[in-house]
Amino acid sequence: MPGWNHRKESMSEQEKPKSDSTAGGIAPEEPKPAVPPRAQSAPAPPIPGAAAPTTAKPAAAAPARKPRKPRPKAIINENGCTGCEACITVCPVDCIVKIPNPALPELNPICRVDWDRCTGCTICARDCPWETIDMVYPTQPGIRVMVQSYLLTEYGTQFVPEPQEEEAVA
Helix, strand or coil: CCCCCCCHCCCCCCCCCCCCCCHHHHCCCCCCCCCHHHHCCCCCHHHHHHHCCCCCCCCCCCCCCCCCCCCCCCCCCCCCCCCCCHHHHHCCCCCCCCCCCCCCCCCCCCEECCCCCCCCHHHHHHCCCCCCEEECCCCCCCCCCCHHCCCCCCCCCCCCCCCCCCCCCC
């Protein structure tokens, strides 16, 4: 077969087996290049008349960072929530909990967001099949009214968000 020995021909000198050209079949060892020992670095003696070496100045204080823009928080409109748990399964921080109906615990539970744990990732709002999850800023004007209109009072106050109204700047 032509080309069957192409590996042998393309071998580099290092890959080829050494030939037994010396008596006894043992090849002489090749001399290794001499490597100078590492010199210990000692500080250089001071030069007369030269200025003393300067020491590093302390680093200047880092400039103050701008405060981060607040992230929105999820709020579920409990008037439209069916308790399907689609938001619970996609939440990466497990901040959505299921609240049972106080009158009929086995019928029509709803979901509620714990704002203390919500990171504002918006995944739940995107995946809600009923589009009942909105992303709101805790400091936006009129947030208290919105929170009260979204929550059903008969479900209790567990995990009810506490919005922070911003004062109007005059």
